[in-house]
Amino acid sequence: MNDPIDCIIVGGGPAGLTAALYLARFRRSTIVIDEGHSRASLIPIVRNLAGFENGINGNELLAKMRRQIECYDVPVIEGRVTAIKEADGRFLVEYGSNGDSSSRTLIAQRALLACGIRDKLPPVDEAVRLTQRGLLRFCAICDGFEAQGKRIGMLGPASRALSHAVFFRTFCQQVAVIASDLDALTQDERALASQHAIDLIATVALDLPNSTEAPLNVACENGHRHAFDAIYPVLGCLTQNDLLSGLDVERDSDGMIVTDKHQRTSLDGLYAAGDAVNSLNQICVAVGEAAMASMAIHRSLPANPL
Structure with missing residues (x-):
């Protein structure tokens, strides 16, 4: 792609996939880069998510959300983002595809961090x-x-x-x-x-x-x-703050990304949603933040009339 993408989303969990859905429906060019470690994938069954009266397995939920954005031809790259750099108001996102050691770079006008957190597991087998x-x-x-x-x-x-x-x-x-x-x-x-x-x-x-x-x-x-x-x-969690190295992004005392009510970070053009932001780690919260972030991203970009 020679022209910059409207938005790159880092993370393919509930927040990232919801934002991709909204942005696609706003007719914004969007790419999701997902390492495949969403916390939702570990959930055997969640029963407090509205609309699933019998509960739903975390992987099944993610699969449903993936199929939904496939209807809008949003690319989902299986890989790990290794660095995000800001230059001239744009974001250079470096990543490596799963199984490929070479590094690639995408350029976007906006970036959304939906990379979540990782719970610290106890040191036991299995x-x-x-x-x-x-x-x-x-x-x-x-x-x-x-x-x-x-x-x-x-x-x-x-x-x-x-x-x-x-x-x-x-x-x-x-x-x-x-x-x-x-x-x-x-x-x-x-x-x-x-x-x-x-x-x-x-x-x-x-x-x-x-x-x-x-x-x-x-x-x-x-x-x-x-x-x-x-x-x-209750051993705490690991944030994905290595992605913010070199970026002037405000974080709180726990290392969580600080955003305003529109999910904007302290760096213009960079947004965040989901577990990387909020200490109330709930799927419904992540989905709501993603909706707000995508609306703010859409409004911040130049109009895209037919």
């Missing part, structure tokens, strides 16, 4: 498969309702795990904190755990069986094992 089977889970908002009557563990630094455990008491009675630093809990925090009947389980290292079947058994230093129907790691 962590990805355990997540896909729903034994390791990452969103109490999405699936806490289904935990009623189950035994749930919150795994991570003690204070953080405790705050998540207190929230999870909304859904079930049997909640435990699994941490190696229980000594760091204050007297008030221990009182809070007692108030909410939250067990505190000390473990030096997580020892799960090499199995994708429930229950999950956590071994402690005293030899005791505790069984859980599911464990929620």
